[in-house]
Amino acid sequence: MRLQDKVIIVTGSTTGIGKxxxxxxxxxxxxVVIHxxxxxEGEAVAKEIGADKATLLIGDITMEDMPQRLTEAALTAFGRLDAVVNxxxxxxxxxxxTTDKDFLRRVLEVNTLAPYALIRAALPxxxxxxxxxxNIGSVNAWSGEPNLLAYSISKGALMTMTRNLGxxxxxxEGVRVNQINPGWVLTETEMKRKQEHGLPPDWYTKVPKVYAPAGRILMPAEIAAAAVYWLADESGxxxxxxxxxxxxPFLGRNPPKDTTTIPV
Incomplete structure (x- = not known):
């Protein structure tokens, strides 16, 4: 039991990597505090875990009072707070x-400013x-795909914040701050997003090896396994x-021009 008795807020945990x-x-x-x-979906996750191990808070992470509400949810339910997963x-x-200033502001509010606000609220x-x-970032933080401009900017800012606060x-304060940058992960959101862009429902079974040398993309559970190390005392x-x-290797990698489809 590498996280025995720790109380952890996990934002965006009703689905995907967070779940x-x-x-x-x-x-x-x-x-855990499920959010x-x-x-x-949140009620289903909380029920699966059990009321003695999980409490649920539904709401927009950018709401002004959400950082304090999440912190208080942990304290009310479990009496302490040991970790935050943004x-x-x-x-x-x-x-x-397609990225005007309002669009970019919204992405930054969710992906960068909300994590910052939660760290401030939880810090004591x-x-x-x-x-x-x-912090859960993305390999797109390093520069990003051409069609992920705002998202990449927000994750780059998150990465700098992690290094600074770390x-x-x-x-x-004696508080460690680290970040993992997942590559391409098969979440419910990613499955839906690719279909909305015109790919077939089984697109993830036909990913070219230039994008997925293993013949498949990462699974949420594989990201979760890595997260435990950083949340546990063993990371010292x-x-x-x-x-x-x-x-x-994401940096310095030059895929051939003819990658025979997918991204989108």
Whole structure:
């Protein structure tokens, strides 16, 4: 039980990577605050875990009072707070022609400013517990795909925040801050997004090896397995680190021009 008795807020945990992280945390002995926008899905996750190990809060992560509400949900249900997983994110396609300032602001509000606000609200309790923050970024933080401009900008900003706070908060508050950058993950949202862009329902079974050397893309449970290390005491004093979780070296990689489809 690598997370025995820890209390962890996992934002965006009614589906996808966040749900997988919440479930894995509970398997490792933690209690969790489930959060997201989907009431029905959230109730299902909370029921699967059990009322003694999970509490549910539904709401927009950008609401002014949401950071305090999430923090209070952990304290009310379980009496303490040991870790925050900033996973909630808006994954949207855009480029320079489709990204106006209002659109970019909205993406930054969800993907960068909301995590920052939650860290601020939770900090006194994380400090008391000598706890930690795990930000869920993306390999797109390094520059990003041409059709993921706003998303890539927001994840790049999150990565810089992780490195900055990973130093300052560790020194001043005893709170570690780290980040994992997943590559391409087969979440419910990604399955739906690709179909909306014209791909067939089984698109994920035909991903060219240039994008997925293993013949498939990552699964949420594989990201959750990696998350446990950073949330557990076994990661010791390590802070301010960003780890890419992908099938190939993302930086400096030059795929051939003819990749025989998919992205979109």
């Amino acid at each position: 997988a992280i919440a479930l894995r945390c509970v398997e490792e002995g933690a209690r 997201g926008l989907e009431q029905e 996973n909630a994110a808006l994954v949207v396609s855009s480029n320079i022609h 309790h994380l400090s008391a517990a000598h706890g930690c923050v795990l 130093d300052s908060l560790h020194r001043e 004093p390590v802070s301010g680190q960003v780890t890419d979780l992908a099938q190939h």
